[in-house]
Amino acid sequence: MCGLPREFLALSAADQRKVLAERVPLTHKKWDALLAAMVEHLARLHGHEQPAWVDEPERFLDSPWVLSPVPVIRMEALMFAPAAFLQHLPGLAGRGSAHLGSRADRRLADN
Numbered sequence: 728m729c730g731l732p733r734e735f736l737a738l739s740a741a742d743q744r745k746v747l748a749e750r751v752p753l754t755h756k757k758w759d760a761l762l763a764a765m766v767e768h769l770a771r772l773h774g775h776e777q778p779a780w781v782d783e784p785e786r787f788l789d790s791p792w793v794l795s796p797v798p799v800i801r802m803e804a805l806m807f808a809p810a811a812f813l814q815h816l817p818g819l820a821g822r823g824s825a826h827l828g829s830r831a832d833r834r835l836a837d838n
Contacts, residue, residue, distance in 0.1 A: 735769065743773060750780040760788045760815040767811035787815050 735743060747770050751762050763786035770777040780786070793801040805813075 740773075740775075743769075744775050747775055748778045750778070753783075753785055755785070757788060757792050759786050760792070763787075764809075764812040764815040767814070768809045771811060 735746065738746065747766050751759075751766075753759050763781040763783075767777045767781045769775075791805060793804045795801055795804065
């Protein structure tokens with residue numbers, strides 16, 4: 728994967744699956760969970776199976792991580808985050824939890 732291509736939407740479905748399946752090496756930092764959540768979300772959004780590597784235990788955080796220190800922004804970030812991001816924050820959903828759904832997922836289902 729080495730940096731998800733900015734032209735992801737322009738890729739063929741086969742190339743999208745190939746890019747998503749490429750396991751990102753662990754950094755042993757919070758970015759591991761962020762990248763796994765991003766790939767899981769993109770896979771779900773574009774109808775691809777999520778790659779197995781996003782479920783590695785090292786790809787989950789022990790507590791929520793929101794960049795903003797402003798309480799209202801933190802709350803909104805957690806309220807409106809896509810399900811894949813929430814699943815990588817065990818304080819909110821937990822590893823292996825059922826699909827949480829999100830506003831984006833509901834919009835896609837309606838179309």
